[in-house]
Amino acid sequence: MLVYTINRILQMIPVLFVLTVVTFSFVQLLPGDVIDTLIGDEEAEDPELRAFLMKEYGLDKPIYIQYGIWLGKALQGDFGKSLITRRPVGVELFESIPATVYLGLVGIGLSVIIALPLGSIAAVKRNSATDYTAQVTSLIGISIPEFWFAIMCVILFSLHLGWLPSSGYVSPFEDLGQSLYYLILPALAVGFRQAAYTTRLTRSSMLDEMNKEYVDTARSLGFSEPKVIYKYTLRNALIPTITISGLQLANLLGGTVVLETIFAWPGIGQAIYLAIIDHDYPLIQAGILVLGIIVVVVNLLVDLLYRVLNPRVALG
Numbered sequence: 260m261l262v263y264t265i266n267r268i269l270q271m272i273p274v275l276f277v278l279t280v281v282t283f284s285f286v287q288l289l290p291g292d293v294i295d296t297l298i299g300d301e302e303a304e305d306p307e308l309r310a311f312l313m314k315e316y317g318l319d320k321p322i323y324i325q326y327g328i329w330l331g332k333a334l335q336g337d338f339g340k341s342l343i344t345r346r347p348v349g350v351e352l353f354e355s356i357p358a359t360v361y362l363g364l365v366g367i368g369l370s371v372i373i374a375l376p377l378g379s380i381a382a383v384k385r386n387s388a389t390d391y392t393a394q395v396t397s398l399i400g401i402s403i404p405e406f407w408f409a410i411m412c413v414i415l416f417s418l419h420l421g422w423l424p425s426s427g428y429v430s431p432f433e434d435l436g437q438s439l440y441y442l443i444l445p446a447l448a449v450g451f452r453q454a455a456y457t458t459r460l461t462r463s464s465m466l467d468e469m470n471k472e473y474v475d476t477a478r479s480l481g482f483s484e485p486k487v488i489y490k491y492t493l494r495n496a497l498i499p500t501i502t503i504s505g506l507q508l509a510n511l512l513g514g515t516v517v518l519e520t521i522f523a524w525p526g527i528g529q530a531i532y533l534a535i536i537d538h539d540y541p542l543i544q545a546g547i548l549v550l551g552i553i554v555v556v557v558n559l560l561v562d563l564l565y566r567v568l569n570p571r572v573a574l575g
Contacts, residue, residue: 263566267559278551279333283326286544329544338545343537348545352527356549358428359515359526365442366449367508373454375500378461379493382469393458400455409448409521416444426523445522453507460503464496498565505561515550 313319320328332339338348381393417425423444431438468474469492477487515528523529527546534542 264563267562271555271559274555275552278555279330279548280326282544282548282551283329285547286540287322333545333548338548339541341534341542342539343534343542348541351530351542352545352549355525355527355530357430358524359519359528361431362442362445362449362515362519362524362526363508365446367453367504369446369450370453370457370507371500371504373450374457374461375497377454378458378500379465379489379496381458381462382465383488385466390462393462397455397458400452401459403452405448405452406517406521408451409445409518412444412448413521428523428525445518445524448518448522453504456507457500457504461496461500464499465492468492468496502561502565505557505564508557 310319318325336349338352340346341348341351344351377393377396381390384390413425416423424441425444427441429437429441469488474487474492477491478484515524515526516532517528518524519526519528520532527550531543531546531550533539534546
């Protein structure tokens, strides 16, 4: 296991290198530049000021040298300063990460709580009304875009019914009750679609396990049906379900821009969105890079967890 872990970590190095290249190149292709943001419209045509600032920020150097300087500083945790707030970018992102992780974990947790019993019951009662209901519901959940469902939640539960706030955030360490109150709508928007995927996967995995020989053997030995289903079959069926849930969490953390913007959730996604609006290039670069690293690391952890849960998988 240790050798496999080391090999997987080494395999991450070229992936992370490509990620830095893509991130740096993406920001370079955005319209406008750092100088326009710094000096504004009134002095935009002042050639001496532009030349001074370009030299000050190293923008007069070839692009590959700019990349090398940026990468060297990024490896030391120095992403520069925000062009808008003038605060270190690392501090800006560090303040946003907990909100994104909080939303992602609760959203995925909610999806698992809904999907595991629903998918299991659908598999056990195959071709019944319960099974058809679960399949239709999950199909609807997969078909509905997350942003549309989020907007509908705001319109229904906040604007029309007035039950829940449409935006806002309170840290769970400050006031857990208020925090959950503001979290319900965003977590519902996050968890609904993920629950649909997980329900279908759980049902499929359960059906595969129920058709295996060890299930017939357990029944022939006189084990009760609930014990066969929930102690043996469900436990084995959870392996791919947990793996996919981890991958969903990675994708969710890497794609929170739209949902966080809709709910004004102060996470990395909203920070990147506001940075794009304000042309805050250092924050854009750092935000995209951090989200990319989170996705890569979570995928690594999920891969390792799969090997732990399923020892039959070769570790070579």
